[in-house]
Amino acid sequence: MNDMLSLEGRIALVTGAGQGVGRQTALHFAAHGCATVLVNDFHAERAAAVAAEVEALGAKAIAVAADVTDLDGLGAKVRAAVAEAGGLHIVVNNAGNAGPVDSIGELPPFWETGPDDWARWLDTNLYGVLNTCRITVPLLIASERGGSIVNIISDAGRVGEPHLAVYSAAKAGAAGFSRALAKATGAHGIRVNAVSLASMRTPGLESMLLDDALVKRMLKQYIVRRLGEPSDAANMVLFLASEAAAWITGQTYAVNGGYSTSQ
Numbered sequence: 001m002n003d004m005l006s007l008e009g010r011i012a013l014v015t016g017a018g019q020g021v022g023r024q025t026a027l028h029f030a031a032h033g034c035a036t037v038l039v040n041d042f043h044a045e046r047a048a049a050v051a052a053e054v055e056a057l058g059a060k061a062i063a064v065a066a067d068v069t070d071l072d073g074l075g076a077k078v079r080a081a082v083a084e085a086g087g088l089h090i091v092v093n094n095a096g097n098a099g100p101v102d103s104i105g106e107l108p109p110f111w112e113t114g115p116d117d118w119a120r121w122l123d124t125n126l127y128g129v130l131n132t133c134r135i136t137v138p139l140l141i142a143s144e145r146g147g148s149i150v151n152i153i154s155d156a157g158r159v160g161e162p163h164l165a166v167y168s169a170a171k172a173g174a175a176g177f178s179r180a181l182a183k184a185t186g187a188h189g190i191r192v193n194a195v196s197l198a199s200m201r202t203p204g205l206e207s208m209l210l211d212d213a214l215v216k217r218m219l220k221q222y223i224v225r226r227l228g229e230p231s232d233a234a235n236m237v238l239f240l241a242s243e244a245a246a247w248i249t250g251q252t253y254a255v256n257g258g259y260s261t262s263q
């Protein structure tokens with residue numbers, strides 16, 4: 001039987017793909033026939049390492065070391081990579097969490113923080129998505145095969161996390177933007193969806209996951225009593241990127257072990 005999730009002949013950009021969910025998404029794409037994966041990360045060595053893993057699976061890879069919060073810098077590198085690859089069909093806005101740092105540290109109550117504290121959450125999780133879409137929508141339109149944009153948000157943006165108020169705001173903003181962009185780009189054959197994750201076992205959460213008692217308390221809030229794995233998220237992203245999801249746009253899908261439920 002044909003692979004209904006085949007990405008044969010497609011060219012994809014995954015932001016923040018140097019580890020965690022983004023890395024696994026890049027590998028899933030390569031395993032399902034994607035012709036070229038543009039592997040973006042702020043950290044050049046991570047982008048290069050994952051690009052090598054993608055190539056080991058038989059796809060072409062181009063490492064795109066750039067900060068998604070830098071519209072001009074990202075734009076120059078993505079446009080050059082797309083010219084080299086010969087087009088663009090799929091964009092996954094995955095770079096997120098607290099930005100390019102691996103620890104989120106202690107978070108004071110929102111009312112004790114100010115714009116300098118808010119910037120790192122808003123910059124990558126909201127402006128990074130706007131920047132990447134600003135750069136790539138014209139490239140998707142020019143590729144003339146339609147396209148799929150998948151934005152990784154968080155259940156924090158759907159139900160609110162008291163200790164992550166600005167992150168919650170940024171992710172809710174990215175989800176609202178996804179719905180608007182779906183309507184704005186639909187006539188060009190571009191679909192835009194969001195995937196909402198709850199707690200995942202990724203390097204971004206590593207320091208928190210060392211606290212067994214905390215993890216046990218966290219898991220009490222999940223119907224499926226385990227943390228998410230990067231492949232749980234990548235499975236849904238692959239589906240939305242593929243033609244199997246050709247009639248799906250403007251939606252948010254939760255991949256969250258039942259942390260929150262929806263109608």
Ligand SMILES: NC(=O)c1ccc[n+]([C@@H]2O[C@H](COP(=O)([O-])OP(=O)(O)OC[C@H]3O[C@@H](n4cnc5c(N)ncnc54)[C@H](O)[C@@H]3O)[C@@H](O)[C@H]2O)c1
Nearest residue numbers: 016018020021042067068096097099100154199200202204
């Ligand atoms: N891990 C979780 O529990 C969880 C939960 C809900 C949502 N999410 C979301 O899922 C996505 C992936 O999370 P993860 O835990 O796999 O990530 P992670 O923190 O383990 O890795 C993210 C990667 O993105 C890169 N990155 C960060 N900021 C960047 C920037 N400005 N420009 C370019 N690259 C940048 C980092 O260098 C890193 O390699 C994020 O959007 C995150 O907000 C994660």
